Amino acid sequence: MKVAEIMTKDPITLCKEDTIGKAAEIFHNERIDGAPVVDAENKLIGIFTKSHLMKAVKEGLENSIAVGKLMQTDVMKITEDRTLESAWKIKIGRLPVVDKDNGLVGILTRTDLVEAFYTQSQKVVGELTTILDSSHNGIIAIDVEGRIITFNSAAEEILGYKAEEVLGRQIADIIPNTGLINVLETGEEEFGEKINVGDVVALTNRSLIYKDGELRGSMAIFQDISELEKVSEELNTVKNLNKELDAIIESVSDGLYVTDGNADTIRINSAYEEITGIKSEEVLGRNMEELVEEGIFSEAVTFQVLEKEESVSVMHDIKTGKQVLSTGNPVFNEEGEIVRVVTTARDVEELNHLKQELEKTKELSEKYYSELEKLRSQQLEFDEIVIKSGKMERVFDLALQVGRVDSTVLITGESGVGKEIIARTIHKVSDRRDGSLIKVNCGAIPDNLLEAELFGYEEGAFTGAKSEGKMGMFELANDGTLFLDEIGELPLNLQVKLLRALQEKEIMRVGGTESIDINARIISATNQDLEQMTKEGKFREDLYYRLNVVPIYVPPLRERKEDITPLISHFLQEFNEKFEVNKTIASAAIEALENYDWMGNVRELENLIERLVVMTSEQMITLDCLPEHIKKKQQGNLDIEIFDIIPLKQGVSKVEEDLVKMALDKYGSTYKAAEVLGVSQPTVVRKKQKYGI
Structure with missing residues (x-):
């Protein structure tokens, strides 16, 4: 901004012939402290001020004396094209403004400058406020005393406070967890931190405020990411469900072969590869018709399922020479269309063995499912709590x-x-x-x-x-x-x-x-x-x-053995996710862990599961993977009287059946029987069903 924009134009002037009495009258009437003196051509030749009047009074001069005899001829002046900043540096209350020919064009006072600077500052403040309030991110700033000095519109909307309610108040009284006080105390700025304010989850950056090298406060810029957090939680849920699905598919002892509604292969599990000798890279993405033509399969149960829209079982040969019993099951969408065909495969030669294993797997799956459902229901309220007893x-x-x-x-x-x-x-x-x-x-x-x-x-x-x-x-x-x-x-x-x-x-x-x-x-x-x-x-x-x-x-854990299996499942899932593996645990190993006394309680169990996940080279944690002192506890020392020689497996089953029956007859409760037998209640239920007790 230039001097010409704010100066007083056509100012009151004196000529050198005017008397000091006239000057005093003009000063009094116009309430001014001085006036420039000009010649007939309006050229600046001097300046006459109240100081000159007081000097005249002091020296006893007559009022008729001309101004020209007392005026100051060495006048500090400024041209109209100069900036306000340069004018401010001239420490004179009334500064004559002249053109290039020394003609008087105006008067610039300190008051004019102050008002101009104030107007400019108000404009800047208004623009800054507009910029801050236009930001979609919340902005809060505090001074070194912890008082709020900036609180923009986005902060009002996100945090639910009005600026007039909080400005000047202590940040700790309004929003205690902003971290701004900590930034002031430590001098360390923080970026990408998440904070919770009521129902709002915000991502915030915290910085220090310096002016002229001096610490003036700290500020936080934050963004409401509550919706993003919800989406992230949902994605994590989907991710966990996919992990569970993968674990279930891979843990099933039957071979699984999955196609879409067009008979294109989209998934087979490792059990199918083991049973059939067919590798996933040979069939993934390929249509069943093409695979049958190449002789990989003698026939495809998938086509029969798509045609009949119901479960179909067929016995067919595969290229490895094995005979496989395949059962295809359709999966329908909401419109009743088949979107998946899931085929299970069993090696006929091992059918009886697989049938027994399937029964065990089913029991174990039901047990895991029951425990998983229990864990899920508990997790809805407290993520870290796993109890069943x-x-x-x-x-x-x-x-x-x-x-x-x-x-x-x-x-x-x-x-x-x-x-x-x-x-x-x-x-x-x-x-x-x-x-x-x-x-x-x-x-x-x-x-x-x-x-x-x-x-x-x-x-x-x-x-x-x-x-x-x-x-x-x-x-x-x-x-x-x-x-x-x-x-x-x-x-x-x-x-x-x-x-x-x-x-x-x-x-x-x-x-x-x-x-x-x-x-x-x-x-x-x-x-x-x-x-x-x-x-x-x-x-x-x-x-x-x-x-x-x-x-x-x-x-202690030894007095609540029903909690051991849920805790094993919880820790196994936790460390699988932590170390990005997919370990499972055999039922025999679970029973051994249930029978152990756990003098270190839950902490000892957690440490052991972590060690087993890290140290076990195979995907399945078996009884042989457990420490010797736990395996010895499982094996125990029983004095059993033998009267005749029978097959070992039959003898073990007989002893197991007798022990379960005796415990149930004596106590009448599966929970009490489990306690005295040193196993979990679901184990007693399974044994009871197995032996028809």
């Missing part, structure tokens, strides 16, 4: 019940039984679920640091302390849940402070002088006998009763 169902029922109140909970049980999962479950269903769940392992932190970790510390509390002090776990868990794991390891001196925190609902930082109010629910856990420890003076009795308001005992 009545004991654990009662534990989780209690956890869900106590989660709805705010009582203090003490979880006991051996190492590895899942005490932390119980704590997380209680937190998830409680009114504090939107708050943090802070875990402190009292046995993993040195005694000299544990107090500072729990209660925090003030500036200079001890050597090595942060200069700004630090919040403790109690403060971090405010409005949430504090989970004190291995509470039996807490030193006696800290037990006193913990008891006070529970009773008074307040804490004092290490080195502090003022109490801090807290509002955290306490859940503690231990694998020790706290009641015995109180008798031995190793644990305060008053603290024990304060913690043990609602006790929850988690039984």
